[in-house]
Amino acid sequence: MTTPTAHLINGQIVSCPQARLQDVYNPATGAVSGKVELASQATVEAAIAAAEAAFPAWRDTIPVKRARILARFQRLLEERADEICAAITAEHGKVTDDARGELQRGIENVEFATYIPELLKGEHSKNVGPRIDSWSEFQPLGVVAGITPFNFPAMVPLWMFPAALACGNTFVLKPSERDPRAALLIGQIALEAGVPPGVLNVVNGDKEAVDTLLTDKRVQAVSFVGSTPIAEYIYATASANGKRVQALGGAKNHAVIMPDADLDNAVSALMGAAYGSCGERCMAISVAVAVGNEVADALVAKLSTTLASLKVGPGTEASAEMGPLISKPHFEKVRGYVDAGVAEGATLVVDGRTLKVAGHEQGYFLGGTLFDHVTPEMSIYKDEIFGPVLCVVRAHSLQEAMDLIDAHEYGNGTCIFTRDGEAARYFTDLIKVGMVGVNVPLPVPVAYHSFGGWKRSLFGDLSAYGPDAVRFYTRRKTISQRWPTGGVRETAQFAFPA
Numbered sequence: 362m363t364t365p366t367a368h369l370i371n372g373q374i375v376s377c378p379q380a381r382l383q384d385v386y387n388p389a390t391g392a393v394s395g396k397v398e399l400a401s402q403a404t405v406e407a408a409i410a411a412a413e414a415a416f417p418a419w420r421d422t423i424p425v426k427r428a429r430i431l432a433r434f435q436r437l438l439e440e441r442a443d444e445i446c447a448a449i450t451a452e453h454g455k456v457t458d459d460a461r462g463e464l465q466r467g468i469e470n471v472e473f474a475t476y477i478p479e480l481l482k483g484e485h486s487k488n489v490g491p492r493i494d495s496w497s498e499f500q501p502l503g504v505v506a507g508i509t510p511f512n513f514p515a516m517v518p519l520w521m522f523p524a525a526l527a528c529g530n531t532f533v534l535k536p537s538e539r540d541p542r543a544a545l546l547i548g549q550i551a552l553e554a555g556v557p558p559g560v561l562n563v564v565n566g567d568k569e570a571v572d573t574l575l576t577d578k579r580v581q582a583v584s585f586v587g588s589t590p591i592a593e594y595i596y597a598t599a600s601a602n603g604k605r606v607q608a609l610g611g612a613k614n615h616a617v618i619m620p621d622a623d624l625d626n627a628v629s630a631l632m633g634a635a636y637g638s639c640g641e642r643c644m645a646i647s648v649a650v651a652v653g654n655e656v657a658d659a660l661v662a663k664l665s666t667t668l669a670s671l672k673v674g675p676g677t678e679a680s681a682e683m684g685p686l687i688s689k690p691h692f693e694k695v696r697g698y699v700d701a702g703v704a705e706g707a708t709l710v711v712d713g714r715t716l717k718v719a720g721h722e723q724g725y726f727l728g729g730t731l732f733d734h735v736t737p738e739m740s741i742y743k744d745e746i747f748g749p750v751l752c753v754v755r756a757h758s759l760q761e762a763m764d765l766i767d768a769h770e771y772g773n774g775t776c777i778f779t780r781d782g783e784a785a786r787y788f789t790d791l792i793k794v795g796m797v798g799v800n801v802p803l804p805v806p807v808a809y810h811s812f813g814g815w816k817r818s819l820f821g822d823l824s825a826y827g828p829d830a831v832r833f834y835t836r837r838k839t840i841s842q843r844w845p846t847g848g849v850r851e852t853a854q855f856a857f858p859a
């Protein structure tokens with residue numbers, strides 16, 4: 362057993378002898394693989410103090426120098442990808458290729474942050490009045506906190522702190538306590554790249570650590586990604602404490618399959634989108650809405666045949682396409698939803714509960730599961746299951762499919778499979794969802810766009826990463842300047858000049 366995963370504060374690995382400890386598991390075996398220290402309020406306060414002390418010098422570091430440090434960080438992440446991905450797979454369980462994909466997406470956010478001299482250029486107007494010039498500049502906020510979920514232990518932290526640092530802020534990151542190693546390693550690599558001590562701090566922990574970040578007056582803004590109930594709590598609590606907040610929550614993403622869709626391509630796309638990463642993605646497709654019974658029958662037949670050959674196994678096995686779920690409680694929760702779907706009257710076409718992975722009987726493996734004839738009042742339709750369970754719903758028309766999507770509490774991602782441009786345009790124009798794909802099952806925006814859902818998938822005004830991150834991690838200041846040339850030129854004015 363290795364030493365417990367601790368914290369990175371002011372450039373040092375800090376461990377507290379009296380800390381509460383929590384087990385970390387290898388989801389492929391069910392065995393305890395390590396422990397994580399859960400930071401006390403005092404430990405988090407030490408991280409905030411380090412970030413506050415580091416802020417003035419980092420704020421005053423010229424943006425191109427901050428960008429060069431981030432460019433070195435990008436190179437080191439690429440060089441040490443194997444080590445980071447091994448940590449992701451060991452604690453999260455996802456297959457190694459998927460860990461690489463996650464890290465690559467994260468690295469693209471670092472790359473975006475290296476454009477910061479261009480992104481911070483601001484706005485300038487000459488002669489807004491007689492010899493008056495006016496400009497807006499975008500200044501850093503100070504100490505910013507990030508709280509991240511288990512399902513992307515490297516990518517989601519990289520959505521946040523590179524952009525925040527590039528803008529001149531200092532940062533306290535609180536990763537998921539279920540798979541904490543990757544984020545701590547990434548923090549250490551940032552320091553090796555030249556991020557000064559205190560500019561990036563990583564504290565591991567649970568509610569005590571989070572609540573300290575939400576209430577401490579020195580923290581100016583909070584970025585959160587996780588489940589909707591916690592996102593709502595974070596938004597309410599941090600806002601009540603005067604902080605700027607963006608809180609990204611859960612999802613139930615629908616794919617609409619039109620009668621004219623290229624069905625073989627749609628099935629391949631749905632397989633990856635529903636079962637990739639064991640369905641533990643906020644952009645996973647968990648509902649397929651088939652328009653018309655003919656397409657529904659064909660879709661269910663093709664999906665069930667394809668599911669039969671889905672290779673499930675430990676993430677470290679090169680042939681595995683899908684790994685285990687994150688934890689035993691989550692495994693039981695997802696299994697419970699399959700039981701509930703049967704009890705509620707949905708047709709269980711493929712039952713993942715029967716899967717056994719030889720040699721890994723204690724691992725949290727659930728096979729790919731497919732339900733047909735799912736209806737909107739069932740819990741398997743309403744709730745985010747966050748597992749390898751795809752629900753097929755049958756609709757009579759595109760409008761009926763869109764009404765279903767619009768009525769759902771979540772609005773993160775959606776997509777339509779069709780060959781009809783008019784239908785696609787109608788869908789993309791009117792659907793009440795933040796990220797929309799046309800024949801693209803996981804319409805995750807690239808790093809130079811921004812990521813965010815609608816409805817109860819995002820609390821706050823600005824999305825994550827990309828251009829919105831530059832706005833989120835900076836405050837606009839507008840300056841109007843006049844240099845009178847020789848003596849008093851104007852008498853006092855008591856009304857706005859007309």
Ligand code: NAD
Nearest residue numbers: 509510511536537567568571587588591609610611612643
């Ligand atoms: P979670 O909400 O349980 O945990 C997220 C973070 O909040 C963790 O760091 C955790 O320590 C902290 N936390 C948990 N309970 C808390 C409490 N009571 N008080 C204070 N802090 C608390 O989420 P998770 O299970 O780690 O991640 C999965 C969820 O995240 C899914 O709902 C998924 O859809 C969502 N997610 C959303 C996005 C997005 O961009 N919208 C991206 C990834 C994941």
